[in-house]
Amino acid sequence: MSKKSIYFNILMKRKLETLKEYLYLLAQNKLTFAALIIILFLIIIAIIAPIIVPFPSHIYGSVNPQDKLLSPSWTYLFGTDEMGRDLFSRVLYGTRISLLGSLIAV
Numbered sequence: 693m694s695k696k697s698i699y700f701n702i703l704m705k706r707k708l709e710t711l712k713e714y715l716y717l718l719a720q721n722k723l724t725f726a727a728l729i730i731i732l733f734l735i736i737i738a739i740i741a742p743i744i745v746p747f748p749s750h751i752y753g754s755v756n757p758q759d760k761l762l763s764p765s766w767t768y769l770f771g772t773d774e775m776g777r778d779l780f781s782r783v784l785y786g787t788r789i790s791l792l793g794s795l796i797a798v
Contacts, residue, residue, distance in 0.1 A: 738788040745785070747778040 718725055742748065746769075756776030764771045770779035 734787055734791060737784060738791050741784040741788055745781045747781045 718728065747754075754777070756772070759768070759772050759776035760774055762768055762772045762776075768778050768780065770783060773779060773782075
């Protein structure tokens with residue numbers, strides 16, 4: 693083995709040990725672990741929002757006056773607003789904007 697590969701193996705072993713310690717400490721603090729799960733869930737939702745949005749045209753200002761102020765149903769999970777736009781689609785896309793804003797603030 694070369695000197696470089698030995699150094700790399702030692703470095704990787706230390707990183708794995710550090711990662712194990714970090715995950716152990718994270719698992720001990722239940723509130724931090726719950727917050728991490730929620731943040732990961734929001735990140736996943738933000739990434740797959742364009743795939744799971746039922747009405748993508750409602751995000752960019754498509755107005756359906758005949759569907760205004762509908763209550764939640766199977767068609768519109770969160771209902772519609774005063775312009776007939778699907779609120780569920782808008783919430784999913786709003787997740788992306790909120791996460792981006794929080795990343796910029798930090």
